[in-house]
Amino acid sequence: MSILVVAEHDGAHARPGSSSALAVARDLAAHSGERVELLVIGRGLAFVAADAARFAPVIVADHPLLANPTADRYAHIIADVAKAREAGSIVANSTTFAKDILPRASAMLSAAMAGDVTGYSFANGKLLLRRPMYAGAAMATVALTGRPLVITVRASAFPAAEPLAEPGERIVWSVDASTLPNHSEYVGLESRPTLRPELTEARVVVSGGRPFRTGEEFEKYVGCLADALNGATGCTRALVDAGIAPNEWQVGQTGKVVAPQLYVALGISGAVQHLAGMKNSRVVVAVNTDPEAPMFSVATYGLVGDVRQIVPELIRELGK
Amino acid sequence: MKILVPTKRVPSTDEGVRIRPDGSGIEDVALAFIINPFDAIALEEALHIRERRGSGVEVTAVGIGNAAFESELRIALAMGADRAVRVDFDGALDPWSVAQVLGAIVRREKPDLVLMGKQAVDDDSNQAGQMLAGLLDWPQATFASKIEFVEPARLSIARETDRGLETVIVGLPAVVTTDLRLNEPRYASLPALMKAKKRPIETISHRDLGVLPEPKVRILHLEQVAVDRVCVRVADAAELVHRLRYEAKVI
């Protein structure tokens, strides 16, 4: 039996979040005695596979028809590999990649699934998982029936896995192109190039809310402070709705969930849907003109004032 | 063309939920309920498609739950759904069993498109649509922020992913799940709501559908999450930076 970790990658490296999924898998394996294997899917994977093998044995599904992450084909591969390797559990980092593909794979396997897991424990040998519900207002303890179990974990809730002393084996998965579904045609990906760290992986996140009225203004304040702190930029839904910031920067219940060392909220009221995405950050700073803003109730440090005045002052102080 | 829109009844997002002291569930007596916001977006999109394509498009809202679900199904009718169907079921569901029931409805109704929310804002699972597509072996496109017909039976869909906006083309029949920026759902007018009160809601028992919803995920316990930070109010930028450096040691 194995625990299969589906690793997300960018064509060169596994995404750092996958390392937390691996750490969880190793710990589960320590209880169950199963072996841990990584699965990478894509095209031209020699480099990714070598990178991933530093952490665990890797099953490599490399084929031109897998060049793009379409749910139909990737779920098909995951289900096939899970059956062949007798996977008792399938684990991945909770991102839109996994949210798209793993529920489909789990239905194909008639498997039970829990998403966004932030903790787990064992009671009489049975695995209990913890996952947030109601925009993070509640924490549920759930048990899954049957095998395999499909689990996505929030990377920020778990430590990253250490590399092995000796790289793991690389196992080539022979892809049978004739059985691959052909349900969707991938057209392309449009993303804003950024030199800043990825939002869910950054040590520092600086987020802006409604007071920023244009993309330029957002860059001038939120972007510049993020750069001064070597951090990533985030925002509220208000800015994404207004077209000021791209969707992939949205923090919250229906956006990304982050838990950096430092989260700076600039002009953010603190709606529950936003708090769901950041309240587990280690240190939270709130800057707001309204001393009663709910954001202050989850903040470590609060500064009442106008972001347009305070942000330049902060950047100056940081430079000292 | 038939469009099926699964519609879930969820506690209003304006209200803070309270967990029962024994952890068995939420205090739902005084709660206001709404159509899951993502399902309202799915319904709006289905109505858009009907408006653009004219006659020959039928939009059916379907809810799986007890009689209380009828109030949200009536709102769906008032917004413009042609039909409303309730699968009568009063037990526990999980995304897997929801997908099983929806699969049975699909076999019965034979829709060309299932348009549904990417996630229900109470349980936040984000699974039912993908599972349904997997069970049916249908194309899927999740987190849609734009849906366009490129051919009578092919859709171009912009998907909101962590990496940016992805575009895929899927052939019908397909399952599409909605993201927030797809549209602004319309409000049901008061006269429409009054009229919807008199419209029938077709009720089917899960037995008639030949499915027994059997959850694979059991919620054992719920607890309220409280953030216990005491906010230190600082006087100015200099004090903030000083504290971040020497007290919190995060920069």
Ligand SMILES: Cc1cc2nc3c(=O)[nH]c(=O)nc-3n(C[C@@H](O)[C@H](O)[C@H](O)COP(=O)(O)OP(=O)(O)OC[C@H]3O[C@@H](n4cnc5c(N)ncnc54)[C@H](O)[C@@H]3O)c2cc1C
């Ligand atoms: C008394 C009670 C007991 C419960 N016990 C459990 C339990 O033991 N285990 C558990 O996992 N959950 C339980 N739940 C919650 C359960 O009903 C969830 O609705 C279910 O898990 C589906 O998850 P989701 O809505 O987050 O799915 P998501 O995947 O987030 O939903 C996506 C979409 O699926 C559709 N959908 C979901 N539910 C319905 C529905 N009922 N009717 C129509 N469309 C729907 C909607 O279009 C929605 O936008 C319980 C609820 C109640 C009231």
Ligand SMILES: Cc1cc2nc3c(=O)[nH]c(=O)nc-3n(C[C@H](O)[C@H](O)[C@H](O)COP(=O)(O)OP(=O)(O)OC[C@H]3O[C@@H](n4cnc5c(N)ncnc54)[C@H](O)[C@@H]3O)c2cc1C
């Ligand atoms: C189903 C659903 C899902 C949602 N999901 C999300 C989500 O994932 N993420 C998310 O963020 N939101 C989400 N929302 C929206 C959320 O409810 C709030 O509307 C949103 O977070 C508010 O954004 P905001 O704080 O930028 O704006 P506002 O609430 O308008 O707050 C602006 C704040 O800025 C302060 N301010 C104004 N001017 C200044 C100034 N010059 N200097 C300093 N402070 C100033 C004001 O005092 C105020 O507190 C969701 C809503 C729903 C219904």
